[in-house]
Amino acid sequence: MTDLAYTIPGLGTDDSIRLVESLQDRLHAMNDLHLTLKHAHWNVTGPRFIAVHEMLDPEVEQVRGYADDLAERIAQLGASPAGTPGRLVAERSWTDYTLGKADTQEHLRALNEVYDGIIASNRKAITLAGELDPMTEDILVEQTRGLEKFQWFIRAHLEGSQA
Secondary structure, three states: OOOOOOOOOOOOOHHHHHHHHHHHHHHHHHHHHHHHHHHHHHHHEEEOOOHHHHHHHHHHHHHHHHHEEEHHHHHHHOOOOOHHHHHHHHHHHOOOOOOOOOOHHHHHHHHHHHHHHHHHHHHHHHHHHHOOOOHHHHHHHHHHHHHHHHHHHHHHOOOOOOO
């Protein structure tokens, strides 16, 4: 059960708890994603190495910012955001990224699947926030827009690929 120190004016305790729980899941997803992207950045190989290697760093930084925004919103809602690795692993609903050193196209295909899951989950969180709180909804919409753009970058690298 989520404990709240307070709630935002006009937003009841039950709705705040539902939002916090949804945002905590998204915070775990963003923390996991930025680590996964950095892992891929370190482990890509092959002819498109430099393009993919350099493409991933701005994504890492943006996703780190998303995590910070989510954690701050959780705090604004009166709860304590959890950002520890143990909590992330214990509470996540997805499996770990298992690809190590591999060709850029293999990493891009795997990352495309990661983005599929994160974007779908974000859209569910947007639906909930849309019912409860437009400020939280706005944060999630903006972040999802950015995630979809990153996925487009990945998909553009995969188009026409025979690898």
